Amino acid sequence: MVKLSEEMKTAFSKVKIFPVATASNDGIPNVVPIGFCQLVDDETIWIVDNFMVKSLVNLEENPNVAVYVWGPETGGCFQIKGEAEIISSGEKFDKMKGIVHAAKPGLPAKNLIEVKISEVFQCAPGPGAGKKLL
DSSP states (O other), X not given: OOOOOHHHHHHHHHOSSEEEEEEOTTOOEEEEEXXXXXXXXTTEEEEEESSOSHHHHHHHHOOEEEEEEEOTTSSSEEEEEEEEEEEOSSXXXXXXXXXXXXXXXXXXXXXXXXXXXXXXXXOSSSTTTTOBOO
16 A cells, blocks of 8 residues: 555545546446545545446456546646445445435435555656656
């Protein structure tokens, strides 16, 4: 696992919608906008499955995931890659469900997707584009 820097954590906290990419075992990609994406600690992200269909199937086949972090207030952009675990019961799941229902009571919060961060890459254009940061 790698740990996000303070600058990266600050940028993450300013994003409202996160593009999250998954791929099937056959390599067919899928990208969806996720509103409930939370940095739990320096090396763990929680993604809430409210309405996932293709992404959930992809994660069941292939746990690799990428999260794009960018917004007008982030001061840059980067891509986080990691391995996801689908959690549908237990303490972490209950905590996530409580957070979601406190913010938006009508959302189903069907699964918690816990991502352990493994790599971070630069996304800004220029000579450093695609450079591994962590």
